[in-house]
Amino acid sequence: xxxxxRLDSAPLTREQAVAVxxxxxxxxxxxxxxxxxxxxxxxxxxxxxxxxPVYGVSTGFGALATRHIPLDxxxxxxxxxIRSHAAGAGPVVEPEVVRALMLLRLxxxxxxxxxxxxxxxxxxxxxLNAGIVxxxxxxxxxxCSGDLAPLAAVALALxxxxxxxxxxxxxxxxxxxxxxxxxxxxxxxEKEGLALTNGTDGxxxxxxxxxEDLHRLLDxxxxxxxxxxxxxxxTDRAFAADLQALRPHPGQAxxxxxxxxxxxxxxxxxxxxxxxxxxxxxxxxxxxAPQVHGAxxxxxSHAEQVADRELASAVxxxxxxxxxxxxxxxxxxxAPLAYxxxxxxxxxxxVASIAERRTDRMLDVNRSHGLPPFLAEDPGVDxxxxxxxYTQAALVSELKRLAVPASxxxxxxxxxxxxxxxxxxxxxxKLRRAVDGLTTVLAVELLTAARALDLRAPLRPAPVTAAxxxxxxxxxxxxxxxxxxxxxxxxxxxxxxxxxxxxAVSGKTLERR
Numbered sequence: 291x292x293x294x295x296r297l298d299s300a301p302l303t304r305e306q307a308v309a310v311x312x313x314x315x316x317x318x319x320x321x322x323x324x325x326x327x328x329x330x331x332x333x334x335x336x337x338x339x340x341x342x343p344v345y346g347v348s349t350g351f352g353a354l355a356t357r358h359i360p361l362d363x364x365x366x367x368x369x370x371x372i373r374s375h376a377a378g379a380g381p382v383v384e385p386e387v388v389r390a391l392m393l394l395r396l397x398x399x400x401x402x403x404x405x406x407x408x409x410x411x412x413x414x415x416x417x418l419n420a421g422i423v424x425x426x427x428x429x430x431x432x433x434c435s436g437d438l439a440p441l442a443a444v445a446l447a448l449x450x451x452x453x454x455x456x457x458x459x460x461x462x463x464x465x466x467x468x469x470x471x472x473x474x475x476x477x478x479x480e481k482e483g484l485a486l487t488n489g490t491d492g493x494x495x496x497x498x499x500x501x502e503d504l505h506r507l508l509d510x511x512x513x514x515x516x517x518x519x520x521x522x523x524x525t526d527r528a529f530a531a532d533l534q535a536l537r538p539h540p541g542q543a544x545x546x547x548x549x550x551x552x553x554x555x556x557x558x559x560x561x562x563x564x565x566x567x568x569x570x571x572x573x574x575x576x577x578x579a580p581q582v583h584g585a586x587x588x589x590x591s592h593a594e595q596v597a598d599r600e601l602a603s604a605v606x607x608x609x610x611x612x613x614x615x616x617x618x619x620x621x622x623x624x625a626p627l628a629y630x631x632x633x634x635x636x637x638x639x640x641v642a643s644i645a646e647r648r649t650d651r652m653l654d655v656n657r658s659h660g661l662p663p664f665l666a667e668d669p670g671v672d673x674x675x676x677x678x679x680y681t682q683a684a685l686v687s688e689l690k691r692l693a694v695p696a697s698x699x700x701x702x703x704x705x706x707x708x709x710x711x712x713x714x715x716x717x718x719x720k721l722r723r724a725v726d727g728l729t730t731v732l733a734v735e736l737l738t739a740a741r742a743l744d745l746r747a748p749l750r751p752a753p754v755t756a757a758x759x760x761x762x763x764x765x766x767x768x769x770x771x772x773x774x775x776x777x778x779x780x781x782x783x784x785x786x787x788x789x790x791x792x793x794a795v796s797g798k799t800l801e802r803r
Contacts, residue, residue, distance in 0.1 A: 294318050297400040297415075301602035302393075304594070307498045311390040316419045319400055319411060326402040327411060333614040334405035338364070338480045344616055345608050346484040347405075368478035372449060375442035375487055378427030383440065385423045385455060387722075390495025391437065392418050392444055394601075395486065401604035403611070404485035413448055413476050414486075420471040421457030422447070424464070426492075432703060433624035433714030436605065437492035440715070445486040450475030489605045493627045496718035497597050500634060503725050504590050507732060508583055510791050511641050512545050514735045515579040516552035517755045518648040521742035523562050523659045524572040526553040529580060541587025546580035552795070556752035558743070573657075575647035582644050586637035596630045624714030628697035631717035638724040639689035642731040646682040649735045652742045653679055665741045665769065672772045675738050678779060682734045685727045692724045733782040736762060736791070744768050754795050761785060761794040 295306045298320040309315040319327075337344045343358045359367050392414065398404060399411045417424075424447035430439025446452040450465040468475055478486075519526070527533075529550040534543050553559050571577060608618045653675055655663040666674030696716040702709040740762040743751045751759060765781040767773065785791050 296320050297397055298323055299401075301598070302397045304498050304501065304597060304601065307390065307393060307495070307601070308502050310393045310418070311386050311495065311499065314421065317393060317396065317415050319396075319408075319415055323400045323402070324408045324412075327400070327406060327408040330402045330405055330610050331407050333610055333616065334479075334481050336614075337616060345618055347480045347616070364480050365477065368480070368483040369449065371483035372442050372445045372478070372487070373451070375438050376446045376452060378430035378439040378443060380428035383426040383428055384722075385459075386499065387492065387496055388423045388426050388440075388444070389418065390499060391426075391440060391492040392424075394491035394495050395441060395444070395489050397601070398489055398491070398604050398606060399485060403604040403609045404606045405481040405610045405616070406485045407479060407482065410448070410476050410478070410482055410486075413473060414444075416471070416473050417444075417448060417468075420467075420473065422464075422467050422471060422473075423455040425453040425455065425461065428719065431492060431715035432701070432708070432711035433490070433493060433628055433716070434622065434708055434711035435607070436487060436489040436622045436624075437715050438487050440492045441487040441489060445478075445483065448476045448486070449478065484608075485606055488607050488622050490600070490622060490624045490627055490714065491605075493624055493631060493714040493718040494597065494600045496722055497593065497627055497631055497634075498601075500631075500718075500721050500725055501590060501593055501597060503729075504586075504634070504638070506789060506792065507725070507728055507786070508545075508587055508590070508641070509548070510732050510736075510786050511583050511586075511645060512548040512579075513552055513754070513758055513791065513795065514645060514732050514739060515576070515583070515648065516549045517739035517743060517751075517758060518652060518735060519549070519572070519576045519579075520553055520556055520558050520751055520755055521652055521661070521739050521746065522572075522576060522648070522657075523558070523567075524576045525563075526550055526556075526559055528572065528577045529553075534580065537581075539581075539584050539588060541591065542580050542584025544587060545583040549580060552754040553752050554754070556755065557750045558746050559752070561749055573647075573651065575644050575651065579644060579648075582637075582640055586641050589633060589637045593630045593634055596626055600627060623710075624712030625697065628712040628714030628717045631714060631721050632693075632695035632697050635689075635693040635695075635717075635721050635724050638721070638728050639686070639693040642682075642686050642689050642728045645731050645735045646679070646686045649675075649679050649682055649738045652738050658742075661742055661745055665738065665745065667769060667771045674772070675734075675741065675775070678734050678737065678775055681779065682731050685731050689724050689727045689731075692720045692727070696720060729783055729786050730779065733779055733786050736786070737766065737778060737782050740766075741769050757794045758791060761790060 426443045431437040447464040529546040534546040663669040664674030664676040666672035696713040740759040766778045
């Protein structure tokens with residue numbers, strides 16, 4: 291990835307979006323884009339001088355679209371639009387989400403279909419490159435007419451109003467941060483208020499980030515499951531390629547292949563292959579892990595298709611077409627994003643659920659095949675990892691609630707003009723919470739499986755699972771008397787989130803296909 295992403299006529303990639311959002315890679319509008327914006331703007335300027343009212347150029351907005359606005363009031367119209375629409379409430383949204391919606395709005399502006407002036411688009415790019423993050427609040431978007439309140443908060447900052455976080459993360463007035471960065475506040479012209487706010491960029495940004503996170507988490511889930519299978523004296527035979535080929539789902543093949551490879555050369559697995567082991571088959575939470583994880587992978591693949599189509603889209607209303615026509619449309623409706631954001635919350639909850647079942651099995655003396663109760667040093671005096679599983683259970687229950695769809699809960703607004711909305715922003719917000727919950731659930735399974743593998747000594751785990759156990763041991767001690775568990779869970783969470791778990795096994799097993 292270069293240190294600058296150049297916005298031109300090509301669709302933005304998910305990798306580019308993540309680089310700008312999370313790695314602070316700079317953005318730049320190409321000369322061709324700037325020329326195209328100037329040419330498109332001429333159509334808007336001509337319509338602004340015409341007698342015929344055009345939505346967003348010379349009319350009010352929403353249910354007030356029937357009112358024609360005289361020429362001398364149109365600057366006030368744009369200013370009022372942004373001020374009134376920046377009506378968010380609740381907690382402040384994460385900076386990476388705000389950066390994502392800024393970038394994706396800029397991408398649509400660069401398409402040449404919004405009528406934005408080149409200088410306004412360049413000001414938004416400058417804001418992004420300066421590391422200035424407008425204060426955006428959790429609540430306010432219905433996911434139709436775009437993410438209006440969040441995007442209006444960004445446009446407000448462009449006008450030098452409202453609050454922002456500067457590059458150092460300090461909250462301060464926008465006018466001061468812009469002045470320090472050498473950015474002139476923008477005085478919006480006709481159509482620009484709509485161009486800056488009428489998009490699905492917040493929900494798309496959160497989808498792109500969730501996809502990135504879920505690829506990592508599903509990889510970790512495969513390794514965590516392999517460690518649990520090993521610790522519970524399960525078999526690797528259920529993951530063999532010839533068995534998996536009987537049901538040719540691509541995600542299932544990836545997960546099964548990774549788990550099978552992760553258990554290769556395990557002394558623990560080899561120790562119970564003989565006829566003395568009378569078990570016929572493992573519990574579902576072990577044997578069916580590739581089917582659950584694989585279905586989650588395939589759901590993410592569907593989400594990638596939706597995200598990539600959206601990254602190639604120009605979402606605004608009205609839009610400016612190549613022949614100069616300015617046409618109203620419904621492309622700002624967030625349904626395509628809302629559905630897939632809701633969809634992803636289902637496998638997130640289920641992957642967490644099956645992980646919690648494996649953890650509980652390792653802690654239950656009646657099902658763990660020789661492990662001590664709760665993996666405690668002195669059961670009764672020590673509780674071991676008993677309540678770590680409670681934390682998992684509480685999160686799994688929460689994830690089930692977060693899997694209830696938001697997109698079926700339309701609610702009318704704007705005096706019934708906007709009478710069906712997507713709730714895509716809400717779907718995205720709950721998916722972010724779900725991704726965080728899955729991270730913690732997997733961290734607890736890794737913590738538990740690592741201790742269980744230690745307790746199988748002197749038998750040695752497989753090289754792959756041993757590498758993960760050894761990494762966990764750099765942050766968390768091995769079996770012993772009870773310790774404060776919350777910091778240990780947090781430490782393993784950090785290993786999962788940072789990618790260190792996957793780095794520890796890089797090259798030791800199958801790569802994602």
